[in-house]
Amino acid sequence: MITTEFGDLVAERLRVEHRTLAARWFARLIDLLPVEARDVFPSESLLDHVPELILEIGEYLRQPDVDPIAANSSIMAKSRELGALRHGQRASLHQILREYQILSGVLATFVLEEVERLPLAPPPAETVLLVSRLHQAVAIVCQSTVEAFVALYTQTIAEQNERLEQFTRMAAHEWRQPLGALQFGVSLLRKADLDEARSERTLAAVDRNVQRLIELTHKLHAIARVQGSADTPMVQKVRAGTVAQEAARQLREMADARGVTVQISDNLPTLTVDVGRLELVLVNLLSNAIKYSDAAKTERRVDVEEGQQSDGWARMEVRDNGVGIPPHALSTIFQRFTRAHTRDDLTHVPGIGLGLAIVDDCVRAMGGRIDVRSVEHEGTTFELTLPLVAPTQ
Structure with a gap:
């Protein structure tokens, strides 16, 4: 049995040192990581949750006769929040299990250190029981975090499967029309x-439909290339204006056919960046802006313009006065196989919802972010935020 006095002393020391222990846990974890900490912990939220968990575990040790820790709604809620947080940060299940394993070791070591310096000497059996109770508490909290993580992961897989099925249907529809046109064209050309x-x-x-199939194939290849681990980026110092001009040149025929003027600012920043990905981003943003221009x-x-600059970061804006994006679609436009427009007068615009997914993948790969503002019937602005120097791969 754990005496109340012994449990109180350890719990009080955990309360006093909970942030120091969280820092010790974090340092141990970072030492074992083969990558930068920011790649695994993209926000500071984890460092808020772990100290709170340590506090709750300390309170549990203070009261040896209370119900099992699984009955503590507060600590279970915090552990589930941590599972949701790590899912949002794209952690792996292995990472989560390793994090809790290290936390359990840090707390057990701390208890043994405190036993050495306590004014009273608890029997060895009592110390073993306290450490065992601590390990059990961490294991239960870990299980709760994992269950929350797995539930969200399963939901994500289901959503991805649904989008994949949607893609299959949309791709079949997109390919069917040009292939049908090609088949009909070939049959006509055979007539003497x-x-x-x-x-x-x-x-x-025939030529138009071949080009449409080529464009679709290029988009699918672009997604595979952006996400492929074997892809080697071509990082070099370049004027963003030069890349934007090249993207506009590629789309000149499309812009002329729709009566759209593309204007590139002379003040765009100079970046050390993966030129291929930056060009892919600008081609897709300009192509979208041209396709969804407002015929009325x-x-x-x-317009491609310079945005507000800050230390180490460059911002560019791609702004149009087209049909705009419906408010309900703004939160999902970067998802694969998602199209924002369902209006009858816009469903004829070719595409299967890959362009902005490619943009988002490319921007993330370059260490940046993309934001969007849009008002229906007035236009849309995409803001690119990129590091002036590409992060080390």
């Missing part, structure tokens, strides 16, 4: 009595 004018129109239709407006334009 086809006049020259009809033949030219048919060849033009006499002046249709897309």
Whole structure:
């Protein structure tokens, strides 16, 4: 049995040192990581949760005769919050188990250190019982965190499967139309009595549909390339304006066909960046802005401008006066296979919801972020925030 006095002394020391112990745990964890801490802990929230868990575990040790720690709604709620946090931070299940293993070791070592310096000497059996109770508490808290993490992970898998099924349907629809047109065009061209004018129109239709299939294939390849571990980025110092001009050049025919003016600012920053990914980002943003230009407006334009700068970071804005994005779609537009527009007059715009997913993947890979503001019927602004110097890979 653990005496109340012994439990109180250890619990009080845990209360006093809970932040120091959390820092010790974090230092131990960082020593074992093969990557930068920021890659595993992208926010400071973890360092708020762990000290609170240590406090709650200390209170549990203070009262040896209370119900099991699983009955403590406060500590169970905090452990579930931690599971949700680590899921949001894209941690792995192995990382979570390792984190709790280290926490258990840090707390047990602390208890043994305190036994050495306590004014009373508890029997060895009592010390063993307290450490055992501590390990049990950490194990139960760990289980609660893992259950919350796995539940969210399972939900994510289900959502991804649903989007994959949606993609399969949309891709089949997107491929079916140009393939049908190609099949019909080939059958026409085989006719011996086809006049020259009809033949030219048919060849033009065949060419358009081939280009559409090529564009779709390029988008699928782009997603695979951005996420592929074997991809080697070409990082170099470059003027963002030069990359933007090249992206606009590639889309000049599309812009001219829709009467859209693309204007590139002369004040865009100079970056040390993966040029291929930056170009892919700008091509997709400009392409979207051109495709969703507002035919009802006499002046249709897309502007690429410098945003507000800060130490070590550059900002660029791609702004258009197109049809805008519905408010309900703003939170999901960067998800794969998601299209923002369901209006009848816009569903003809080609695409299967990959362009902005490619943009988001590229920006993340470059160590940056992308934000969007939009008002329907007025236009959309995408703000890119990128480091002036590419982070070390």
